[in-house]
Amino acid sequence: MIFSRIIYSSIVIGLVAGMLLTSLQIAGLKPIIVEAERFETLATEMPAGHENSGHSDHAHADDFWAPAQGLERNAYSFLANVLASTGFAAIMLALMNQFQLPRKANISWGQGSLWGLAGFATLFLAPAIGLPPEIPGAVSAPLEHRQLWWALAVLSVAIGLGIFAFAAVRIKTLGLLFLVIPYIVGSPQVDTPMFQHADPSVTQVLINLHRQFVIISTVVNLIFWLSLGLCCRFVFNRWFRGLALSADPDRS
Amino acid sequence: MTTRVSSHQALQVTTTTSVMAQTCAALLFGLIILFAVGFAPMGVAHNAAHDARHSLAFPCH
Known part of the structure; x- marks a missing residue:
């Protein structure tokens, strides 16, 4: 049954890709997010009248439970990354089965990479062109x-x-x-600048952090999506392509 | 011979329909998970998945 195979396979791929994404995230992206949050906290502690006019405050989320800094925060990030990777893998495997199964051929390394690049272009690049990846504290x-x-x-x-x-x-x-x-x-x-802090030097720091975040998140997402495409290719060739051959009446 | 061809055609139609129904169900499964991780408006979900949302360029806060 194709459905259950897709679900089981996507969970396994989700664990592998989620682990990779969490490692890259902790090494390259989380330090920038934490640094931006430090300035965000300072901004929300400023007296009334100095607050940003745009939609940047984090206060609405501060009323709810949040994971403690350190291991707990990383553990929840890992869980979220595994779930997101499982969702991406389920969608990619569903589309692979829909469009590649009728061809009754293995997916090559090149085609697997193209599937990954298509995922990167669709789910990262396409939205990021209009809405660049953001760090906490950005006005949007x-x-x-x-x-x-x-x-x-x-x-x-x-x-x-x-x-x-x-x-x-x-x-x-x-x-x-x-x-x-x-x-x-x-x-x-919005008409206002992305970062506006009372201290111009802090604004410059945030602009630099954002620039770094955009570059590193592009690289991280490219590596993640290429890995996801190649994992899905491996799983498709091993556990799905045979279904097309066994269901082919010309072979019986 | 006619019977054999039509039974093959019927099998192929059934298989194609079945594959499409199952891939659509799997697609829906993936979309529901992504909505929960990337879009769920609850504060708790936002805080738990915060770094993942930023890293994957989902709109956040």
């Missing part, structure tokens, strides 16, 4: 607007790339339309 448009545009960008670029890869040649140009729709619509933006 209301969360609901950004989430809606994020979903539009991901869905539209996924359909566009899918058309390019698998549709008939005569409708491939339609794929181009889907690739540009999110940017024609435009991502939600």
Whole structure:
């Protein structure tokens, strides 16, 4: 049964990819997030009247339970990364089975890498072009607007790339339309600068931290998605491709 | 001969439909998990998955 195989396989891939993502995150990204949070805390401690006018405060989340710093925070990040990786793997394996199973052929290393790059382009690059990865304390448009545009960008670029890869040649140009729709619509933006602190030197520190975060998160996500594509390729060739052959009546 | 061909066609149609239903169900499973990790509005979910949301460039706060 394909469904249960996808679920079990995606959990295993989720554990492996989630472990990789957590290691890269703790080494490269978490120090920047923690550093930005330090300035964010200072900003929220400032007297009234000095607060940012944009949607940047973290106060709404401070009323709820949060993991303690250190091991507990890393453990919850690991759990979240494993769950996210499981979700990504389930989606990729479902699409691989839908589009590659009828071809009854193994997925090559190159094709596996392309699946990974497509995931990176769809779920990281496409939304990041309009809404760059953010560090805590950044001023940005209301969360609901950004989430809606994020979903539009991901869905539209996924359909566009899918058309390019698998549709008939005569409708491939339609794929181009889907690739540009999110940017024609435009991502939600605010008029104020992303960082505004009473002390200009702190603002500069935050701008530098953000620049570092964008570069490192791009590299981390590229490594993560390539690994996910190659893991899914391995699992597909080993546990799924045979299903197409066994269900083929011409072989019986 | 006619019977044999039609039974093959029926099997192929059933298989294709079944594969599509199962891959759609798996796709839905993945989307629900991603919604919970990346989009769930509850403060507790946000705080637990905070670093993952930032690292994967999901919109956060």
